[in-house]
Amino acid sequence: MQLDRKTVKTILGILCGSILFAWALMNHQLMLWLLGWIFSLLMPFLLGGALAFVISVPQSAIERVLFSAPGWKKRPTLARALSLLTTAIAMLLVLTGVFRVVIPELQSTVSILLEGMPGFFARLENWADQLAEWFPSLEEDLNALFHSGSSLPDLIDTARSLLANGTVGNILGSTVSIASGVVSGLVNFFVAVIFAIYLLLGREKLGVQFKKLLYAWCSETVAENTLHVARLSSRVFSSFISGQCLEAIILSVMFFVSMSLLRLPYALLVAVVIAITALIPVVGAFVGCFLGALLMLVQNPFQAVTFVILFLILQQVEGNLIYPRVVGSSIGLPAMWVLAAVTLGGGLFGIWGMLLMVPTASVLYALLRENTYRRLKAKSIPEEKLYLAPSPRCNGTPPAADHNKKTQTKAKK
Numbered sequence: 209m210q211l212d213r214k215t216v217k218t219i220l221g222i223l224c225g226s227i228l229f230a231w232a233l234m235n236h237q238l239m240l241w242l243l244g245w246i247f248s249l250l251m252p253f254l255l256g257g258a259l260a261f262v263i264s265v266p267q268s269a270i271e272r273v274l275f276s277a278p279g280w281k282k283r284p285t286l287a288r289a290l291s292l293l294t295t296a297i298a299m300l301l302v303l304t305g306v307f308r309v310v311i312p313e314l315q316s317t318v319s320i321l322l323e324g325m326p327g328f329f330a331r332l333e334n335w336a337d338q339l340a341e342w343f344p345s346l347e348e349d350l351n352a353l354f355h356s357g358s359s360l361p362d363l364i365d366t367a368r369s370l371l372a373n374g375t376v377g378n379i380l381g382s383t384v385s386i387a388s389g390v391v392s393g394l395v396n397f398f399v400a401v402i403f404a405i406y407l408l409l410g411r412e413k414l415g416v417q418f419k420k421l422l423y424a425w426c427s428e429t430v431a432e433n434t435l436h437v438a439r440l441s442s443r444v445f446s447s448f449i450s451g452q453c454l455e456a457i458i459l460s461v462m463f464f465v466s467m468s469l470l471r472l473p474y475a476l477l478v479a480v481v482i483a484i485t486a487l488i489p490v491v492g493a494f495v496g497c498f499l500g501a502l503l504m505l506v507q508n509p510f511q512a513v514t515f516v517i518l519f520l521i522l523q524q525v526e527g528n529l530i531y532p533r534v535v536g537s538s539i540g541l542p543a544m545w546v547l548a549a550v551t552l553g554g555g556l557f558g559i560w561g562m563l564l565m566v567p568t569a570s571v572l573y574a575l576l577r578e579n580t581y582r583r584l585k586a587k588s589i590p591e592e593k594l595y596l597a598p599s600p601r602c603n604g605t606p607p608a609a610d611h612n613k614k615t616q617t618k619a620k621k
Contacts, residue, residue: 252396256403264408265446267295285409292408306480313477317503441571448567455534456486459493459526466518472511474503488562493523541570 232239271291280287407414422431460483467475482496497519504512541549546566553565584594 252399253403255396256400257407259400260404260407260411261442261445262449263292263295263299263404264411265449266298267291267408268446270294270298284412288409292405309476310480313474317474317477437571437575440574441567444570444574445567448570451534452487455526455530456483458530458534459483459486459522462522462525463518466522467515470514470518472504472515472518473507474500478503478515488559493519493526497523541566541573545569545573 271287274294275287275291419431419435422434426434460479463482464475464479467478478496478500481499482493485496485499486493488495497516500519501512501516504515546569549565549569550562553561553563555561557564
């Protein structure tokens with residue numbers, strides 16, 4: 209092999225990369241701390257980018273509808289600013305309407321729950337006594353749970369021990385850390401909003417700068433592939449956000465109408481909760497079901513059972529009819545892989561993993577499909593080889609019987 213300048217650079221790059229990788233493995237705790245520190249520094253900007261992408265979906269629609277006239281094309285900056293302002297006003301109106309509807313309903317729900325709590329605990333104690341009669345071994349545990357009491361000297365001794373052990377100081381320290389975390393979160397959110405506004409107002413200019421950097425520092429093939437993946441990701445994520453929001457609205461309306469017809473309580477509150485939790489694919493609506501059933505269980509267990517049955521019916525309708533047509537068709541991912549992506553994302557990264565893994569899996573699925581079809585076309589594979597061949601038993605004759613029949617025919621000849 210000829211050791212020219214390019215080969216030497218490649219060898220040196222491989223050696224340096226291997227040394228850095230080995231050092232990172234030996235100092236993995238330091239690397240994890242460093243990655244966490246960098247992530248915390250970039251958090252406002254990452255949050256701002258995500259916020260800008262979410263806002264760009266309704267903003268683009270408003271800009272196409274209201275500011276598509278030829279006169280606005282001569283003033284694109286003004287059209288972009290007005291569309292962003294219209295989007296912000298629309299989002300504030302929606303949030304204000306939701307809060308004005310939900311907060312009074314939540315207040316009345318809390319008051320009803322507080323009034324019904326003593327009766328609920330009394331019924332719960334009666335059920336516990338019945339269980340104790342059926343299962344005598346549980347009687348001691350139930351008595352300890354429902355009939356235990358503490359006198360005033362016991363409470364004073366407990367408070368004195370807490371002060372002696374420094375538990376109150378730990379609580380105060382935890383309170384201070386929580387307060388500082390809230391302040392830091394508010395500062396990050398404010399910086400993220402400002403950064404999102406800058407991104408939304410100058411996204412065309414930023415797009416041009418990004419293309420210039422790609423074509424200047426990468427080969428033309430790498431630049432084209434990167435831009436293709438970026439366009440595909442943007443289209444899939446936009447379709448996923450709009451489809452998920454539409455699916456949540458449809459599901460919440462179905463719950464509100466059906467619960468109102470069945471005269472179930474908390475119809476509006478449960479519908480809003482399900483609309484919010486349904487933004488998490490597949491499993492989000494089950495969180496709303498749990499909260500709704502818990503609210504009704506305190507007041508009337510029979511209504512809670514009715515609500516769970518209604519939820520299972522509507523969930524089947526939503527999973528088999530609404531979600532595949534509204535969300536599944538928009539992102540192009542089969543239902544089996546949607547479930548796998550939600551399970552894997554939730555197991556690795558929690559709620560954010562559930563939200564992001566479905567469109568990410570859709571992008572990977574589309575790229576894999578494109579590359580697969582391109583490779584099949586390059587190899588000139590016949591189409592009949594790509595599908596399952598019909599079984600010999602499809603003709604009604606087993607292979608052994610067919611072979612014996614051919615042998616007998618030859619013998620007769």
